[in-house]
Amino acid sequence: MKLYESLAAEIEDLVAQGVLRPGERLPSVRAQQERRGVSPSTVFQAYYQLEARGVIVSRPRSGYFVAPRASPEPEVSRPDAASTAVDVSSLVFQVLDASRAPGNVPLGSAFPSPTLFPLEKLARSVSNSMRRIDPWSTVADLPPGNAELRRQIALRYQLDGAPVAADDIVITNGALEALNLCLQAVARPGDTVLVESPSFYAALQALERLDLKAVEVATHPREGIELGALAEALEQHRPKACWLMTSFQNPLGSLMPPEKKQALVALLAQHGVPLIEDDVYGELYFGAQRPALAKRYDADGLVMHCSSFSKCLAPGFRVGWAAPGRYARAVERLKLTTSLAAAMPSQLALADYLGQGGYERHLRQLRAALARQRDLMLEAIAAHFPAGTRVTRPQGGYFLWVELPQGCDALALHAQALERHISIAPGPMFSAKRDFGNCIRLNYGQVWDGAMEAALAELGRLACAMSG
The missing domain is CATH 1.10.10.10 (Winged helix-like DNA-binding domain superfamily/Winged helix DNA-binding domain)
Structure with a gap:
């Protein structure tokens, strides 16, 4: 030893x-x-x-x-190896529409609390940058986007050990547009795409909209997609792309270790399959340093890295980007022909804010708040949820994946919770096959208060009643 x-x-x-x-x-x-x-x-x-x-x-x-009193970790998911036509949008919209009612405790929200962000400082950056605007930038800043903002993003890539040139970054309307553009650049209707199990529901909706088939691959709740299962899926299905969250995956919160990310990139390169790396939560780490990007190990231009400022700095500004490697020009042209350009005031304001040097201080405060809120939610689950409950313990991001005992119906729990003004995200919306019927995703990105604590206690009581 x-x-x-x-x-x-x-x-x-x-x-x-x-x-x-x-x-x-x-x-x-x-x-x-x-x-x-x-x-x-x-x-x-x-x-x-x-x-x-x-x-x-x-x-x-x-x-x-x-660590707080802990529930055991969920098991590795074991989806079947079949490709699936995706049909989840009706369920997703049903759940999201029901969860938006004002007054609900937003445990099912996809966003952290807006009170955690420096909105006043961002407002000053909007004002400062618009006073100095060059009228000709309204033309010059069409795709790939504002040059100064792309330079600032490229500097952060350099700090993360991923040499990405500013000219190879395309600014988009949030990360979701970046991800969709990358998907359109490499896949056509009828093609197959590999995803995690469970998977981010917006990824499944993108596959559904583009008439693509999904193959859900076994995923470890702490370390991400299982590379052995991925290798088998690559051989069997010959996919056109692999869409993964390698850091703090939604909904699991899993984080692939650096050596696993390196092996992932090498495996996909052997098969010539692009990796669409969805990295919107990477800045929200609780450890000593930012997790390595899969993009860092990309020697062939096959990693299409996508991120945004929506989850870590500026909700509502809708500024994201793609670093699509060898597909940069294709993504830039798709951006130009679909939505033309991202909003200029948002781009200029973020460039101004980043140039002032306060971003790291804000991130440290945000990470500390999220880590505290995670611990409080884990304690509440351990105290109130039924025996046999399993839960992930993410090292970043703001989601917990909760596996309830057999007999608990996540969709029924969702309906009962809404009657009590509590929103949750039921497991079936994270699967092309609507699996995970006894699982829920909970958001600890909301500021912890008495209402949150009471909502967790009530949710636990409902789950206990279901489990008998």
């Missing part, structure tokens, strides 16, 4: 024995180093291993803490 493994095992035993209790702060890395006579990297590796297992949690600028 290596030193860090020995240290991790010792701490895990102390937690299991109750010597270290939920919520208790662990000694700092420096204190462990001095007490045990080991290197800082040994302590960090031990803490990272314990964090990956859900034994401890990191809180930015506060340290490491024993």
